[in-house]
Amino acid sequence: MSLLKAEGLRAYYNSPIGQVKAVEDISLSVEEDDFIGIAGESGCGKSTLANVLMMNIRPPLKLYGGRLFLNGEEISDKSRDYVKEKFWGTVISIVPQAALNSLMPTKRTKEFIIDVVQAHKKISEKEIIEMAKNKFIELGLSPSVLDLYPHELSGGMRQRVIIVASTILNPKVLIADEPTSALDVSTQKQVLKMMLDLQRKQSIRSTILITHDIAIQRQVCNKLIVMYAGRIVEYGNVDDVLYNPKHPYTKGLINSVLTPEPEVRRRGLMALFIPGEPPNLVNPPPGCSFHPRCPFAMPRCKSETPGLTYSGDRAVACWLYIL
């Protein structure tokens, strides 16, 4: 049984200028031990998808179709309040983008953790502190952090505190949205290491890591989803996708990553970079939304939208690969 399963999810923002189609026909499943990366550029819908996956849907965002199952139970037909009450924090948790700024400057770490946990489950303060202490020790962090104020913590430590707070009730699925984008590389590595440890120690059973940085996903994820204009364009095992990208967008995206490696200099930047800008999701191009930027666009791409087509455990949404 999948921990999380989405079938044909569609969620749009209703705005005065029209509907923003941020999540369009998304299907995916998260199994135990999965560490799934969702890659894509800003505005491709990855953060919206994160919210939709836990039914955190509030106007102007609205779910227009598809089904969502969490731990075997359908939640797409339930209200946000019901899902929040029954699943958030205990079955599914999120570390939202910019969570680093969510610590109250006047509250000690432990008070913050108590607040977060009590929002999801009625447990006594003493018990929560005990759980937090154990978690800190288990992860190799000093429990004395619990008595400190946010300004006494480094950015990396603050982020780790937030991750501990959101996983203290051992949720089955953790969604982390750009958890390290505000951190220096050395702290980033420590935070990623902690996320891996959480899963290895089975505090959490699966992680969805949303980031624009594919190099990070290459280091920690086992599967990779590439999104473009609200849709999944490619999916597969991380190494397969990186070494043998199929969708022209994935190829371009990988080719534009700069890491300090000789392969990157040899490959060059000109090899295949993506011209133009990502489309406006109010009025996405007809057919495949990538066709105006695609060097391989065919007449068919301008009128028909390719669906995500599986071959084994790889999937790609591109007419080049659909016979």
Place this chain on the structure above:
Amino acid sequence: MLSSIILKVEDLTKVYETGLFKKKYITAVDKVSFNVSRGEIVSLVGESGSGKTTVAKIILRLLPPTSGRVFYNGEDIWEKKSIEDLKKYWREVHAVFQDPFASFNPVYKIDRVLEQAFNLMGTPVDENAIKEALKEVALLPSEVLGKYPHELSGGQRQRLMIARCFLLKPKLILADEPVSMVDASTRASIVNLFLRLRDEYKTSIIFITHDLGLAYFVSDRILIMYKGRIVEEGSPDELISSPKDAYTRSLLESVPLLYGKWAGF
């Protein structure tokens, strides 16, 4: 070869003073020295708080150093006094910042940013030159002219700032995290613009960045900064294949790689 040195930074030190009653001193930049040659791309790489932006501000003459000197074409930049001298300096030494949105005044149309370049050059506004410069950075005049900053994407705004470089043809560009706010696919086209400025106009460029991957790709030479000092310097390949300094090594171990895999992870 001495004449090809365009910028010489000598023992640059900046100490910030904070605190109202009890003074605290923070050494942001500590005896930093380096040269930049004509047509050379030098990257100053460091994590937040390493002092790299302070170095940039001093070179741009926006911040006085505590001690040490900066020579541009052999002249000490802090000896330039008259407005005319300064205008000439800023015409030749140009900055491109991280957040292009912050460089624009939101209530003015973006045309003004380009017209100000003519003010700096002391020549009348030349519409054709503007159109040429926009073409260089792959922006359609109809896409950007007459619009307000918020109507453009981050990538477009950053390319617009570089269009200014094509208008002014500065001798030295200081680019402070110029691509950290733009997406991967747009980043490539912006990096290529800097490389073209170097190749076509022999512009010298100082990249100030935390991104070792970017520095590795674009630079002729990389300087690693840590706690206000330059701890290591070398060609990109030298630096990543045989880093000598302990900090450089730890930095390289922490950078996520696309092809290699972290050990023990």
